[in-house]
Amino acid sequence: MVTAVQNDRLTQVGPDTSMGRMLREYWYPVLLSEELAPACDPMPLRLLGEDLVAFRDSAGRVGILPEYCPHRTASLTLAKVEENGLRCLYHGWVLDVQGRVIEVPNEPEDSTRKLRVAPTGYQVREVAGMIWVYMGEHSERKSAPPFPAYAWTSMPKDRVMRMKAITRSNYLQNVEGVIDSVHTNFLHSTALRPAANAMATTMSADALVRPSLDKHPKLRLQDTSYGFRYGAIRKPITDPDKNQYVRTTLWIAPNTVTFPASAGEGFMQIFVPIDEETTIFWSLRYSFTRSYSVEETENYAKWAGLARDGDLLDEAYRVRRTKANRWMQDRAAMRRGDSFSGIKGVNTEDMAMAESMGAVARRHLENLGPTDLAVVHMRRLMLQSLDRYEQGGKPVGMAEPVAYDCLRADDRVIPLNTPWQTVGAFAGEPVTGEGPSGAMDELEPTS
Ligand code: FES
Ligand SMILES: [Fe+2]
Structure with missing residues (x-):
């Protein structure tokens, strides 16, 4: 019999749980490609207990980022999709598909703040008409496991x-x-x-x-x-x-x-x-x-x-x-x-x-x-x-x-x-x- 404690260990999926962290070690399909059409609005997405935003930039690349802007945490599901990324409505920061801050228009030109913000995006692949994500760690800090390239x-x-x-x-x-x-x-x-x-x-x-x-x-x-x-x-x-x-x-x-x-x-x-x-x-x-x-x-x-x-x-x-x-x-x-x-x-x-x-x-x-x-x-x-x-x-x-x-x-x-x-x-x-x-x-x- 599975005890109540074992049941919790097996079924919890959030980022603060052991199983949630282990489940993040694998690639998953999360959207159909057609759900993120070119130039579509950013899409709210929730996976493994975390609120996210998915978007496609003008070059067709897909980004999956935590929902909340790294500046002062406004929701990026309200943001504008622009040529190179997502522009937050609140103070205009732009994040690219890897979650790197590439514009901080509210700051003085010599500000180095954008260099100090770690990228927040997850690794994404578009394969077989589906968008797949690896949420083990943010993209530049850890390499992803092999992609599960099933025959189909x-x-x-x-x-x-x-x-x-x-x-x-x-x-x-x-x-x-x-x-x-x-x-x-x-x-x-x-x-x-x-x-x-x-x-x-x-x-x-x-x-x-x-x-x-x-x-x-x-x-x-x-x-x-x-x-x-x-x-x-x-x-x-x-x-x-x-x-x-x-x-x-x-x-x-x-x-x-x-x-x-x-x-x-x-x-x-x-x-x-x-x-x-x-x-x-x-x-x-x-x-x-x-x-x-x-x-x-x-x-x-x-x-x-x-x-x-x-x-x-x-x-x-x-x-x-x-x-x-x-x-x-x-x-x-x-x-x-x-x-x-x-x-x-x-x-x-x-x-x-x-x-x-x-x-x-x-x-x-x-x-x-x-x-x-x-x-x-x-x-x-x-x-x-x-x-x-x-x-x-x-x-x-x-x-x-x-x-x-x-x-x-x-x-x-x-x-x-x-x-x-x-x-x-x-x-x-x-x-x-x-x-x-x-x-x-x-x-x-x-x-
Ligand atoms: S909260 Fe997003 S730019 Fe300020
Ligand atoms: Fe069945």
Whole structure:
């Protein structure tokens, strides 16, 4: 069981907390490029409990700075975007995209004050149609960790569906949802379809069609350079005494998960903390082989619950289906048998479960079993990482180079005597090695 103290350590994200400082050691996508159009107004942004301003200068460069002007702390969200930076309304100081003060028009010409103000900007990269930030330290004082160049980040734009939602719960319970294989058999049971011939030994043609009716997956874990991966092992419909159906899922520390998609495609979800009680939910769907049409992308976003229309998301990407309106649960559809959850959108179902726990889940009330093993292992690695980080060590996933572009989740039916680790393994990745096996006495966090 996670104690109340451990729960706080896991879920706090602010700059004055240990976990908040550790979470700042990673790169995160925070905006779609199109949200910061050329010459647009500065945009208020909040990340990891800190108020920020994002803007694009006339050369197209993006800056992300603390919201409050380094002179006398007026909000820079009110500032004017000018050729080389952001001009504060109060006394006209200009800050460039790195947060360097480049004009102090209110001071005498010989003033050296601007030289004494340390730059306040965070490191920013614009990759794959998204704006990414590293908030570990201000840009000129520390080098950033390697950029997580996942395969989809170098794909043509129309091969990647980029969807985001602002959801009202702590990042960790959202991450836990994606490394919880068994919930798909229940929460998403309306969308999933079992079929004996869904696949033979290759990845499923349709991510929602599975060759199994088994609702009791065994989880097996393997620690890796980036975090860990697990195999959820189910009995297949065909030849269950000879074969096993393995679905692998990768936890990429601290808040990213990739899980099996249809053949030739991938799914990734990233949960970026805005503050303790609010999270940016990124959903990426990408194809290694083909482009998606605009219509296909729009239809998928509606199906997932990630479209900015109707009763799903508002203009600012905030989820409209919330606790305040009981997630607009359709009890009549449930009674008719048309919907297991009564909640529209597969990802809305996930976000509803996370929000329904309370903004920060009360983990000390839980009773865990073997199908919660991946959730427990993730918490354990995060707590161990935090202990190490507080002693000056490297956070989880940062100790050795990671082949980000090779990471794949996969699902296959394989013979019972073939190691599950062969599913989705890439060249150079060990296919042996096993983490905790799911025995109850291995379920406890050790920090
Ligand atoms: S507070 Fe911004 S220039 Fe004075
Ligand atoms: Fe889910």
